[in-house]
Amino acid sequence: MDYSTEQAIARLAQENEDLKKDCATHLSSMEALEHMFAEVSQKQLYAEINCMELEHIFASVTDAIWVIRDDGIIIRANQAMLDLLGLPTEEVIGHNCCDLLSYSLCHTHNCPRSIAKKPQRKEYDIQMTTEDGEDRHYILNAAPMTTIIGTTAIICQFKDITLRKETENKLEEANRTLSMMARLDGLTQIANRRCFDETIAREWSRLLRSQKPLALVLIDIDYFKKYNDCYGHQAGDECLIKVAKALEAAVSRPSDLVARYGGEEFVLLLPEIDIDGAQHLGERAADKIRELQIAHEKSNVANIVTLSMGAATLLPNPLSSPEELIAKADQALYQAKETGRNRLIANR
Secondary structure (H helix, E strand, O other), X not given: OOHHHHXXXXXXXXXXXXXXXXXXXXXXHHHHHHHHHHHHXXXXXXXXXXXXXXXXHHHHOOOEEEEEEOOOEXXXXXXXXXXXXXXXXXXXXXXXXXXXXXXXXXXXXOOHHHHHOOOOOEEEEEEEEOOOOOEEEEEEEEEEEEOOOOOEEEXXXXXXXXXXXXXXXXXXXXXXXXXXXXXXXXXXXXXXXXXXXXXXXXXXXXXXXXXXXXXEEEEEEOOHHHXXXXXXXXXXXXXXXXXXXXXXXXXXXXXXXXXXXXXXXXXXXXXXXXHHHHHHHHXXXXXXXXXXOOEOOOOOOOOEOOEEEEEEEEOOOOOOOHHHHHHHHHHHHHHHHHOOOOOEEEEO
């Protein structure tokens, strides 16, 4: 074998070794590539499963949810949202939210779309009216989100709290009724002593600031015990009811208060009235009672029910108090009784 033949054999052997190495390298690369493809396929499978789970969750949530771009275009809506709107998917997706749903936040600076400019979660209490005129209340939760293509969107959840609102409203109404009942006299249905005490304290503070007078007329039904003894307690109760209604008819301003002070005693609380005005209203109240012509054969002053009254007025100041005004009116009432009853005495 000559030298050139040996060189050719050696070169072929080397090329064979290089080819084996290349094959081994390619085989390793193929195995790595297959492994990578397997990992990618597994991750894609997991992603598809997660996507399906999220889609299922999104579709199954009972609260109405939609996703809108910052320009108001709707890009997602679950079944509950479609039911709320009463529209199919094709009439919701791609449309502007303001064209489909209107409530008090629309076209205002508080619109949920505004959170896209200053990302933050917000909660709103909104009211919407259905097509049949029914008012529905919702808590609207709005939060910013980023879509898979990197754009900003807002996800909005509408939680129906209509039943809760109705319960709250009924509770508030019940509390108002209880509060009113607590300030009404059970028999005569006019203000009771508690209401009078609260009102005179409030008016005193108000008039102390405005420096205007507060007048008071204390009223007592003449010989009411004898009336009860003669006609019975049932008739006595009816008499008190009639007197209360007549006293209410004697005053006309919303700020005036007629209250049952206790037993057969009543009171007129008259803000921003001087003593002459208080005396005038007291005498008008007495006339209203006389017009009733309630028989009272045991009275020592008349054959009908009459009143004794004491009127007083004070200009509130830091050194005086509502109790001082009550004491002045009580003195006048005592004087009216001592001087023959069936009259009004003004404590000037």
